[in-house]
Amino acid sequence: MRYGANDVLRDVRFQAHHGEVLALLGPNGAGKTTTIEILEGFRMRSAGRVDVLGADPAHGDERWRARIGVVLQSWRDHGNWRVRELLAHLGSYYAPYTTGQVQRPWNADELVEAVGLTAHAAKKIKTLSGGQRRRLDVAIGIVGRPELLFLDEPTAGFDPRARHEFHDLVHRLARDHATTVLLTTHDLAEAGKLADRIVVLAGGRIIADGTEDELARQVAGEDEVRWTLDGSHHTRTTPDSTGFVRELFARHGAAIGQLEVRRASLEDTYLALVREEETATR
Numbered sequence: 001m002r003y004g005a006n007d008v009l010r011d012v013r014f015q016a017h018h019g020e021v022l023a024l025l026g027p028n029g030a031g032k033t034t035t036i037e038i039l040e041g042f043r044m045r046s047a048g049r050v051d052v053l054g055a056d057p058a059h060g061d062e063r064w065r066a067r068i069g070v071v072l073q074s075w076r077d078h079g080n081w082r083v084r085e086l087l088a089h090l091g092s093y094y095a096p097y098t099t100g101q102v103q104r105p106w107n108a109d110e111l112v113e114a115v116g117l118t119a120h121a122a123k124k125i126k127t128l129s130g131g132q133r134r135r136l137d138v139a140i141g142i143v144g145r146p147e148l149l150f151l152d153e154p155t156a157g158f159d160p161r162a163r164h165e166f167h168d169l170v171h172r173l174a175r176d177h178a179t180t181v182l183l184t185t186h187d188l189a190e191a192g193k194l195a196d197r198i199v200v201l202a203g204g205r206i207i208a209d210g211t212e213d214e215l216a217r218q219v220a221g222e223d224e225v226r227w228t229l230d231g232s233h234h235t236r237t238t239p240d241s242t243g244f245v246r247e248l249f250a251r252h253g254a255a256i257g258q259l260e261v262r263r264a265s266l267e268d269t270y271l272a273l274v275r276e277e278e279t280a281t282r
């Protein structure tokens, strides 16, 4: 992707599998929103090949669009509509796209309940708080029961409980409805909790793609293992604490005491990856 003479995405190559939750991470300006907008068909790429649910998003028709859900970074509209009323209205556009496998749209009352807005269902949208408005954005994104859902910083502004409930909702969408989810977030705990796989974008390139454990392994030995053996204390750092502990028990069995494993957090891994990329391109 090039804006004027500025290449903002280069060699971006990744795949999302059916039913997978994929988190796209990266510093501000890395190109996450641009990538998502290209996949949604909102932005035309300068070059390269993109395939989303079997179609090129640049030429996706209504039937293709009905299979996709989008939650943008910010969306301020429909202030005079009421919550349930807007969801029922938007949902009605999806009815013709019901298939043998997917009944569209999502029932408005069930959807309001699923995003925790039942108490506000009859309120005008302009009277909602920021977090409540964001829940409605999520509801609008899933009202058509999408097979593929794009979430651009979905929980920005959520209180901890709303965040927790939202995480449950994403798990349910992936588990019960086999929805494929591509989300961007700056909350690394959220990415670790939700994502089957993490893609890290920095400086317009993909610098890492894998599970949290695979990413941690890309960065030099960060896990710390402590234990006692015959009364003496031991500490060791290792890139593979599970394998190390397995070996430790195989060798010493019940003689091992006070075992403690401090895994490298996703935040440690992410910061190390981004630092490496910055050093390499400086």
Ligand SMILES: Nc1ncnc2c1ncn2[C@@H]1O[C@H](COP(=O)(O)OP(=O)(O)OP(=O)(O)O)[C@@H](O)[C@H]1O
Pocket: 003, 008, 026, 027, 028, 029, 030, 031, 032, 033, 034, 035
């Ligand atoms: N319409 C545009 N015209 C020119 N440059 C743009 C345009 N939109 C984005 N950019 C540039 O492209 C780069 C990537 O922006 P993008 O919004 O995709 O980043 P991001 O990773 O989503 O950032 P953030 O985490 O801050 O949301 C940035 O350098 C930005 O300035």
